[in-house]
Amino acid sequence: xxxxVAGGAVDVDASMAQWRARADAALTAALPALDTAPxxxxxxxxHAVLLGGKRMRPMLVYATGALFDAxxxxxxxxxxxxxxxxxxxxxxxxLPSMDDDALRRGQPTVHIAFDEATAVLAGDAxxxxxxxxxxLAPVEPAVALQLVRTLAEAAGAAGMCGGQALDLAATGxxxxxxxxxxxxxxxxxxGALIRAAVRMGALIGHADDTALAHLDRYAAALxxxxxxxxxxxxxxGDSATLGKTAGKDAxxxxxxxxxxxxxxxxxxxxxxxxxxxxxxxxxxxxxxAPLAALGDYAVRRAH
Amino acid sequence: xxxxVAGGAVDVDASMAQWRARADAALTAALPALDTAPxxxxxxxxHAVLLGGKRMRPMLVYATGALFDAxxxxxxxxxxxxxxxxxxxxxxxxLPSMDDDALRRGQPTVHIAFDEATAVLAGDAxxxxxxxxxxLAPVEPAVALQLVRTLAEAAGAAGMCGGQALDLAATGxxxxxxxxxxxxxxxxxxGALIRAAVRMGALIGHADDTALAHLDRYAAALxxxxxxxxxxxxxxGDSATLGKTAGKDAxxxxxxxxxxxxxxxxxxxxxxxxxxxxxxxxxxxxxxAPLAALGDYAVRRAH
Numbered sequence: 001x002x003x004x005v006a007g008g009a010v011d012v013d014a015s016m017a018q019w020r021a022r023a024d025a026a027l028t029a030a031l032p033a034l035d036t037a038p039x040x041x042x043x044x045x046x047h048a049v050l051l052g053g054k055r056m057r058p059m060l061v062y063a064t065g066a067l068f069d070a071x072x073x074x075x076x077x078x079x080x081x082x083x084x085x086x087x088x089x090x091x092x093x094x095l096p097s098m099d100d101d102a103l104r105r106g107q108p109t110v111h112i113a114f115d116e117a118t119a120v121l122a123g124d125a126x127x128x129x130x131x132x133x134x135x136l137a138p139v140e141p142a143v144a145l146q147l148v149r150t151l152a153e154a155a156g157a158a159g160m161c162g163g164q165a166l167d168l169a170a171t172g173x174x175x176x177x178x179x180x181x182x183x184x185x186x187x188x189x190x191g192a193l194i195r196a197a198v199r200m201g202a203l204i205g206h207a208d209d210t211a212l213a214h215l216d217r218y219a220a221a222l223x224x225x226x227x228x229x230x231x232x233x234x235x236x237g238d239s240a241t242l243g244k245t246a247g248k249d250a251x252x253x254x255x256x257x258x259x260x261x262x263x264x265x266x267x268x269x270x271x272x273x274x275x276x277x278x279x280x281x282x283x284x285x286x287x288x289a290p291l292a293a294l295g296d297y298a299v300r301r302a303h
Numbered sequence: 304x305x306x307x308v309a310g311g312a313v314d315v316d317a318s319m320a321q322w323r324a325r326a327d328a329a330l331t332a333a334l335p336a337l338d339t340a341p342x343x344x345x346x347x348x349x350h351a352v353l354l355g356g357k358r359m360r361p362m363l364v365y366a367t368g369a370l371f372d373a374x375x376x377x378x379x380x381x382x383x384x385x386x387x388x389x390x391x392x393x394x395x396x397x398l399p400s401m402d403d404d405a406l407r408r409g410q411p412t413v414h415i416a417f418d419e420a421t422a423v424l425a426g427d428a429x430x431x432x433x434x435x436x437x438x439l440a441p442v443e444p445a446v447a448l449q450l451v452r453t454l455a456e457a458a459g460a461a462g463m464c465g466g467q468a469l470d471l472a473a474t475g476x477x478x479x480x481x482x483x484x485x486x487x488x489x490x491x492x493x494g495a496l497i498r499a500a501v502r503m504g505a506l507i508g509h510a511d512d513t514a515l516a517h518l519d520r521y522a523a524a525l526x527x528x529x530x531x532x533x534x535x536x537x538x539x540g541d542s543a544t545l546g547k548t549a550g551k552d553a554x555x556x557x558x559x560x561x562x563x564x565x566x567x568x569x570x571x572x573x574x575x576x577x578x579x580x581x582x583x584x585x586x587x588x589x590x591x592a593p594l595a596a597l598g599d600y601a602v603r604r605a606h
Contacts (some may be wrong), residue, residue: 038468041468092423115400117398117400117471118471121467124430125460126432127431131434131454132452139449141443141444144448145444148434149438156428156431156432157335157345161344161428162341163426203374
């Protein structure tokens with residue numbers, strides 16, 4: 001739960017630091033050990049998850065659960081599971097047949113550090129582990145099943161994988177996508193998992209339907225803001241700051257918000273999303289300060 | 304439930320035909336439609352699952368559940384889920400970076416019929432769909448969670464993916480594996496999912512621990528028998544009968560039972576497994592006839 005400091009305000013930085021440390025510890029514990037067979041597979045799985053990462057999705061689980069006074073121990077499994085799905089998707093997205101990326105979080109990608117077959121398998125095994133983890137959540141069985149379904153739907157053809165398929169189809173044909181098609185692509189590719197993180201936190205907190213609807217509006221805007229900012233950073237940034245190869249979107253003629261809207265309008269869209277984030281969180285008052293901070297981060301981050 | 308014919312014997316062929324049809328119908332219904340976006344991904348998923356396949360794992364779910372009078376409608380979700388995991392694993396195993404197979408079930412593999420990126424994504428989405436499906440099983444929530452965990456553990460690093468990783472490491476180094484290492488490899492690579500199919504049927508039927516232990520011995524022997532027979536067929540068979548490229552194991556210097564034991568001893572091992580199958584099923588009497596028939600099939604099949 002978010003720390004309450006003098007005057008009833010939430011100490012956002014302290015909460016964030018605690019949640020990040022909590023997520024890292026839970027992920028480390030959930031992953032198979034380096035000293036058991038098959039070691040190369042286990043090493044690749046750990047490389048994919050533990051060498052960096054912002055842990056934004058786990059923090060969303062904790063911050064949303066905290067709104068409803070859900071104890072962090074009830075939230076760990078969902079936090080781990082959503083990050084494992086995110087990590088596996090990066091491993092597969094980086095493959096030569098997909099985005100062909102050699103650098104991720106300032107480290108060699110899994111197929112570079114290991115080999116391509118191991119990268120395919122490590123991603124596959126991380127996905128399985130995510131569902132094993134979430135099924136172990138210390139919550140009522142009916143709630144745990146809702147978590148499994150929320151995660152599975154967000155990860156699959158109607159969510160993240162579907163968005164990645166739309167992205168592949170759009171690559172090299174930037175101008176053939178409308179802005180609403182691009183937003184739909186990202187609503188699936190990155191938005192679905194971010195919405196799942198928020199929804200899982202809320203489900204564990206037994207949120208009512210009204211609260212779920214507000215939080216889903218927040219999460220949808222957050223996912224989109226994150227992507228618009230990502231596209232802007234790819235144009236503005238350099239590889240050292242980003243920890244990945246900059247300028248790849250333009251080189252691959254990817255459909256991006258700056259490519260379709262121009263940089264000025266892309267920044268305006270980000271401002272608009274920022275207002276939606278604030279509006280969706282308004283009903284929760286000061287308790288939503290950590291979620292608001294995550295929104296600010298998505299909008300303003302430099303890497 | 305298996306059909307009881309005159310004299311109390313089980314009409315195995317009729318049951319098998321019903322279960323196969325039931326599995327095909329349930330799989331067709333579970334897969335995303337061809338006429339919704341992203342169509343190419345959906346088409347690849349359907350190609351992977353619906354163009355053939357023996358449905359051995361779904362039949363194991365139905366046949367095991369029938370031992371405990373579990374209604375087929377309670378078993379469909381687990382039957383679908385285990386086949387979706389199996390199908391996704393074949394798509395990824397066939398990738399150029401893995402076994403590099405162009406033919407599967409007499410059809411072009413997914414990366415040939417579509418493209419490599421789509422094959423990666425279709426496999427990923429099929430795995431997600433498996434967990435969505437099994438979480439929807441019309442059984443008590445606590446049982447459904449056991450199914451999720453059974454499937455996740457069988458699919459992941461401690462099961463199928465782990466076995467595939469051991470297999471990759473062994474390829475090209477046939478003589479460096481002992482026979483017990485080879486059996487361990489297959490216990491994970493193909494055995495884990497077959498054991499999960501049997502266990503899920505038994506869990507849905509509320510089997511007690513003694514029954515679970517007998518059935519697990521059956522399933523472990525079945526998985527191994529299936530693989531020994533597969534290796535023998537790769538030596539004996541031709542591509543047209545097998546529906547996949549024959550002789551690939553030797554060409555790739557794969558560790559196989561014939562390579563390690565010679566053909567005569569490989570066939571003897573199969574006979575031994577056949578006796579284990581009969582022994583493990585003995586406590587269940589005539590009701591286990593469909594499981595016995597599946598064992599006979601694994602041992603004797605020509606493709």
